[in-house]
Amino acid sequence: MDMNATTSPSISLIELSPWDLSLASLLVLLLAGLSWRLRLGVERRVLIAAVRSAVQLTLVGLVLKLLFAQTSLPLIGLMALVMLSVAGFEVMQRQTRRFGGLWGYGIGALSMFLSSFSVTLLALTVVIGVDPWYQPQYLIPLLGMLLGNTMSGVAIALDNLTRHAWDARGQIEARLLAGQDWEQAVEHIRREALRSGLIPIINAMGTAGLVSLPGMMTGQILAGSPPMEAAKYQLLIMFLIAAGTGLGSMAAVWMGSRRLFDERQRLRLDRLTQAR
Amino acid sequence: MASLRLDGLAHRTLAPVDLALAAGEQVFVSGPSGSGKSLLLRAIADLDPHQGEVWLGTEARSQMAPPLWRRQVGLLPAESFWWAETVGAHLPLIQSSSADAERLSGWLAGLGFEPDVLDWSVTRLSTGERQRLALVRLLAQTPEALLLDEATANLDPGNRDRVETLVEAYRHEQAAAVLWVSHDPEQRQRLGGRRFIIRTGRLELEPETGWT
Numbered sequence: 125m126d127m128n129a130t131t132s133p134s135i136s137l138i139e140l141s142p143w144d145l146s147l148a149s150l151l152v153l154l155l156a157g158l159s160w161r162l163r164l165g166v167e168r169r170v171l172i173a174a175v176r177s178a179v180q181l182t183l184v185g186l187v188l189k190l191l192f193a194q195t196s197l198p199l200i201g202l203m204a205l206v207m208l209s210v211a212g213f214e215v216m217q218r219q220t221r222r223f224g225g226l227w228g229y230g231i232g233a234l235s236m237f238l239s240s241f242s243v244t245l246l247a248l249t250v251v252i253g254v255d256p257w258y259q260p261q262y263l264i265p266l267l268g269m270l271l272g273n274t275m276s277g278v279a280i281a282l283d284n285l286t287r288h289a290w291d292a293r294g295q296i297e298a299r300l301l302a303g304q305d306w307e308q309a310v311e312h313i314r315r316e317a318l319r320s321g322l323i324p325i326i327n328a329m330g331t332a333g334l335v336s337l338p339g340m341m342t343g344q345i346l347a348g349s350p351p352m353e354a355a356k357y358q359l360l361i362m363f364l365i366a367a368g369t370g371l372g373s374m375a376a377v378w379m380g381s382r383r384l385f386d387e388r389q390r391l392r393l394d395r396l397t398q399a400r
Numbered sequence: 401m402a403s404l405r406l407d408g409l410a411h412r413t414l415a416p417v418d419l420a421l422a423a424g425e426q427v428f429v430s431g432p433s434g435s436g437k438s439l440l441l442r443a444i445a446d447l448d449p450h451q452g453e454v455w456l457g458t459e460a461r462s463q464m465a466p467p468l469w470r471r472q473v474g475l476l477p478a479e480s481f482w483w484a485e486t487v488g489a490h491l492p493l494i495q496s497s498s499a500d501a502e503r504l505s506g507w508l509a510g511l512g513f514e515p516d517v518l519d520w521s522v523t524r525l526s527t528g529e530r531q532r533l534a535l536v537r538l539l540a541q542t543p544e545a546l547l548l549d550e551a552t553a554n555l556d557p558g559n560r561d562r563v564e565t566l567v568e569a570y571r572h573e574q575a576a577a578v579l580w581v582s583h584d585p586e587q588r589q590r591l592g593g594r595r596f597i598i599r600t601g602r603l604e605l606e607p608e609t610g611w612t
Contacts, residue, residue, distance in 0.1 A: 294479065294481035295481045295482070295483040297447060297477075297481070298477075298480070298481035298482070298483060299483055300447065300466075300467070300470060301445060301447070301470050301474070301475050301477070301538075302470075302471070302490070302537070302541060303467045303468065303470050303471030303541055304467060305465075305466075305467045312483070386449070388446055388466050389466040389467065390446065390447055390448060390449065390466075391447070392449075
């Protein structure tokens with residue numbers, strides 16, 4: 125193990141050498157070997173995922189290095205846009221029954237944009253008070269964490285909404301026939317979808333620190349921050365994530381359920397397409 | 401109370417239909433399965449995208465809010481669906497006044513139910529019970545026209561007669577236009593009224609087959 129500490133003024137971080145990383149990667153190779161030996165059939169996927177993560181993280185590291193050196197708003201905006209569009213694609217991929225056409229992508233991407241970007245902006249300007257507000261060392265990690273978590277919430281909530289609307293078609297139409305308007309007719313499905321989107325972050329808040337140390341806090345402690353400072357930042361992030369996930373899921377469920385009905389309040393399941 | 405008029409109503413498998421039912425009139429539609437009988441009723445209730453206009457009395461459907469339209473032009477689907485826990489929870493409006501409650505228990509008795517059926521859990525009901533109670537649920541929204549899709553298909557003769565009697569009573573009492581989709585030729589003859597058949601995507605007057 126390389127024990128050269130960096131000589132930065134206040135924090136001490138042990139730099140990882142390529143040799144350290146290749147030692148760790150041996151563990152992944154071992155896992156792949158075991159998978160082959162035990163005929164689990166996931167060795168290819170393990171290796172591909174490992175290579176992908178190595179390439180992606182190296183690239184991001186390089187891009188961030190560039191961004192941090194420049195602090196140029198257009199470049200940071202471009203980065204944020206790339207992150208959002210990948211997240212939108214990911215949300216679409218996770219839908220069993222997704223909306224056809226642009227809606228399949230748009231509902232997820234738009235609700236994540238509304239929630240993640242506004243919450244990040246709020247945190248940067250009002251809560252943390254970064255100057256300038258778009259300083260990439262703060263903006264990119266914050267936005268990344270918010271997008272990542274909002275993405276899960278939105279994907280789960282939307283998937284829940286469309287799958288249950290499909291299954292409960294008879295009930296929804298019976299409610300319409302009884303003279304209920306579209307919002308009453310999907311009320312129960314909407315509530316269930318929203319709840320399912322919020323459960324992960326609620327659970328994460330409830331067990332934070334007891335079962336595992338959240339990733340960001342771990343990172344800060346490894347980087348040499350005092351534990352209390354790390355805890356405060358982690359708390360801030362959790363609150364932001366909870367708000368972002370909640371707002372994002374609500375926006376997605378609202379737009380999605382609206383799209384399930386047309387202007388004559390008919391249930392339009394033909395607007396959903398089955399994935400694969 | 402009001403007549404029901406279809407004006408160029410067409411869906412995927414049905415050529416445009418013009419059909420007028422006077423207030424209190426009853427009309428039958430039959431046809432092979434898959435000919436689009438149920439889709440015709442769904443189109444009238446405005447559940448699927450389609451072309452054409454429907455008039456209830458002098459009111460055009462397109463000028464009316466969809467929930468109001470569906471309350472007034474009541475569709476009884478072939479399969480009934482229930483969304484709440486108990487039977488009674490599906491009928492919140494009716495139990496408000498004592499006159500309504502009396503009417504409701506009259507309908508329930510007419511179909512062979514005690515008033516306590518309202519407290520029953522929906523999961524407890526048999527298919528036939530669901531079908532009969534779905535009719536009560538529909539009448540409780542006091543529709544001005546009835547669209548009945550195979551309303552008696554799963555019922556034994558005794559219960560079939562009860563349903564027919566109740567529909568007849570409601571039709572006379574409310575002067576409601578009633579459009580039946582029915583497979584049963586005897587039912588069509590027993591109840592009387594104009595008879596139509598859907599053949600190769602068109603709605604035609606059924607030729608008289610002679611009375612038995």
